[in-house]
Amino acid sequence: MTRVLVAEGVRKRYGALVALDDVDLEIAAGEVLALLGPNGAGKTTLVSIVAGLRRADAGRVEVAGCDVARDPHGARLRLGLAPQELGVYPTLSVRDNLRFHGELAGLRGAELRRRIAEAAQALALERLLARAARTLSGGEARRLHTAMSVMGRPALLLLDEPTAGADLDMRAQLLALVRALAAEGTGVCYSTHYLHEVERLGASVAIIDAGRIAARGSLDALVGRYGRAGVELRFDGPPPPLDGDRVSDTSVRVATREAPAEAAARILARLGAETRRLRAVELIEPSLESVFLDVTGRRFSVNGHHAGGGEDDDGGA
Numbered sequence: 001m002t003r004v005l006v007a008e009g010v011r012k013r014y015g016a017l018v019a020l021d022d023v024d025l026e027i028a029a030g031e032v033l034a035l036l037g038p039n040g041a042g043k044t045t046l047v048s049i050v051a052g053l054r055r056a057d058a059g060r061v062e063v064a065g066c067d068v069a070r071d072p073h074g075a076r077l078r079l080g081l082a083p084q085e086l087g088v089y090p091t092l093s094v095r096d097n098l099r100f101h102g103e104l105a106g107l108r109g110a111e112l113r114r115r116i117a118e119a120a121q122a123l124a125l126e127r128l129l130a131r132a133a134r135t136l137s138g139g140e141a142r143r144l145h146t147a148m149s150v151m152g153r154p155a156l157l158l159l160d161e162p163t164a165g166a167d168l169d170m171r172a173q174l175l176a177l178v179r180a181l182a183a184e185g186t187g188v189c190y191s192t193h194y195l196h197e198v199e200r201l202g203a204s205v206a207i208i209d210a211g212r213i214a215a216r217g218s219l220d221a222l223v224g225r226y227g228r229a230g231v232e233l234r235f236d237g238p239p240p241p242l243d244g245d246r247v248s249d250t251s252v253r254v255a256t257r258e259a260p261a262e263a264a265a266r267i268l269a270r271l272g273a274e275t276r277r278l279r280a281v282e283l284i285e286p287s288l289e290s291v292f293l294d295v296t297g298r299r300f301s302v303n304g305h306h307a308g309g310g311e312d313d314d315g316g317a
Contacts, residue, residue, distance in 0.1 A: 001028050001029075002028065002029040002185075003026050003027065003028055003029070003062075003187075004027055004028065004029050004063065004064045004078075004155045004156040004186075004187035005025065005026060005027040005050065005061075005062070005063060005156050005187060005189070006026050006060070006061070006062040007023055007024060007025040007026070007046070007049075007050065007059065007060070007061045007062075008024050008059055008060045008061075009022050009023075009024065009058060009059035009060065010022070010023040010024075010025075010046065010049060010056050010058070010059035010060075010061060011023075011056060011057045011058040011059055012042075012045050012049065012054070012056055012057050012211075013057055018211050019042050019045040019211055020042050020045055020046060020049075020056070020211045020212075021210070021211040021212050022059075022212065023042070023046060023059070023208070023211070023212065023213055024213065025046070025206060025213060025216070027156065027187040027188075027189060028187060029155070029185045029186070029187050030182050030183065030184075030185050030186070030187065031182065031187050031188070031204060032178060032179075032182050032187075032188045032190055032201050032202065032203040032204070033187070033188065033189050033190065033203060033204050033205070033206055034190050034191070034192065034197075034198040034201070034203040034204070034205045034206070035047075035189055035190065035191045035206050035208065036191070036192075036198075036205060036206070036207050036208070036292060036300070037207060037208035037209055037296075038209060038296055038298055041208045041209050041210065041211070042208050042210075042211040042212075043191055043208055044160075046208065047081075047083070047158050047160065047189065047191070049061060049068070050063065050068065050079070050156075050158065050189070051076075051079065051081045051083075051158060052068050052072040052075055052076055055069065056069070062075075063075040063078045063079050063155065063156050064078040064079075064155035064156060066078055077105065077106070077152070078154060078155045078156060079154045079155065079156040079157070079158060080149035080150055080151075080152060080154035080156070080157045080158065081149055081157075081158045082145050082146045082148070082149035082157075082158065082159050082160065082162055083158075083160050084160040084161050084164070086141055086142060086145050087145060087148070088133040088136075088141055088144050088145055088148070089133060090132065090133045090134035091132060091133070091134065092132070092133055093129065093130055093131060093132055093133070094120075094125055094128045094129045094130070094131055094133060094136070094144055095116060095120075095129040095130065097133055097144060097148055098115075098116045098119055098120070098125075098129075098144075098147060098148060098151060099112065099116060101148040101149075101151045101152070102115050102116060102151040102152065104152070105151055105152025105153075105154075106152070107151065107152065115151050115153075116129075116151075119147040119148075119150060119151055120147065122147070122150075122173065122176075122177045122180075123143040123144075123146060123147045123173065123174070123177065124143065124170065124173060125140075125143060125144060125147060128140060128144075137165075138165045139165035139166055139167070139170065142162070142164060142165050142166070143166070143170065143174075146159065146162050146174065146177075150177070150181065153181075153184070153186065154186060155185075155186065155187065156186070156187050156188075156189070157178075157181060157186050157187070157188045157189070158189045159178070159188060159189070159190050159191065160191045161191060161192060161193065162174055162178075162190070162192075163175075163192065163194065163197065171194075171197075175197060175200055175201060178190065178201060179201060179202075190203060193300075195287075195288050195289055195292075195300060198219065198288055199219065199288065202219075203219070204216075204217065204218050204219070205217065205218075205219055205222055205288065205291075207291070207292060207295050207296065209295065209296045214295045214296065215291065215295045219288060222288070222291045223286050223287065223288065223290075223291055226290070226291040226294040226295055227286035227287060227288070227290045227291045227294070228255045228256075228284075228286065228290060228294055229255070229256050229257070229258075229259070229260050229263075229284060229285055229286050229290070230244075230253050230254055230255045230256055230260065230263075230284040230290070231253070231254045231256060231260055231263050231264045231267055231281065231282070231283060231284065232247065232251060232252070232253045232254075232281070232282040232284060233251065233252055233253075233254070233267070233278060233280070233281055233282075234248075234250055234251045234278075234279045234280040234281075234282075235250050235251070235252075235274075235277045235278055235279060236250070236277040236278075236279055237250060237277060238250065239251065239252040240271065240274045240277075242254055242267070245297070247297070247298075247299070250279075253284070253293070254267060260283035260284060260285060261283060264281055264283060268281075
């Protein structure tokens with residue numbers, strides 16, 4: 001198995017804050033890895049070190065066999081990066097943004113023109129090629145940003161929230177592009193707050209928490225190991241004594257081996273008068289979201305908002 005990313009013993013500290021604590025992570029050629037974690041878990045720091053934008057305090061990182069610390073230029077030639085912060089050149093046209101990144105990857109002549117056409121078609125940029133990047137909407141600029149990262153057909157592609165601002169059709173096209181690149185042998189590290197995208201990509205999963213890889217494996221394996229069913233109850237004030245885990249000042253989660261609906265009925269029958277303080281009941285089926293909850297003790301969310309994988313359109317496509 002060819003490995004396009006090898007990270008071993010990676011550590012990074014900012015003063016007293018330990019951002020990464022002895023992180024080991026590998027991605028194989030053709031693998032799509034979903035990198036998930038709470039805010040502040042270390043995802044951005046890890047991706048920045050892999051991309052050569054920050055230096056690790058300790059450990060080793062290789063991209064397609066090239067040591068990032070010893071040969072940063074060689075490593076950059078082997079990877080594509082589309083971080084959450086957009087990196088398009090506003091005064092250049094869409095075509096020239098793509099051309100510039102293709103030339104950085106060593107493309108010239110007919111091959112460069114072919115790659116520009118392929119990237120534009122894959123990300124619905126064909127009618128925008130002559131437009132200046134500064135005139136694009138947020139969703140259009142993010143599509144250009146992603147297209148620039150794939151111009152060189154990198155061995156390793158790092159994508160951070162690539163479908164932010166995309167409508168459902170554009171999101172489907174982006175996922176199709178990721179699958180196609182993986183089928184050609186590109187390893188993809190994919191960060192998203194839409195959990196259904198992980199399932200649609202058939203991605204393996206790494207959950208990072210408090211600077212450490214807390215769980216790593218295929219979706220099926222992680223759901224089988226961690227994805228317990230359960231019932232979450234929210235009360236007006238502190239929850240009553242129940243055989244479960246407190247997840248907030250007002251909520252408790254009760255794991256169960258039976259169907260969540262049956263467990264909920266049993267719990268409600270035992271609550272008696274305490275049901276007057278009950279404000280919400282949620283049934284938790286074994287899923288990637290329940291894996292994240294079990295591994296980290298927190299709901300999967302972005303900026304404090306629940307983000308379990310709905311099909312909302314963020315607008316601006």
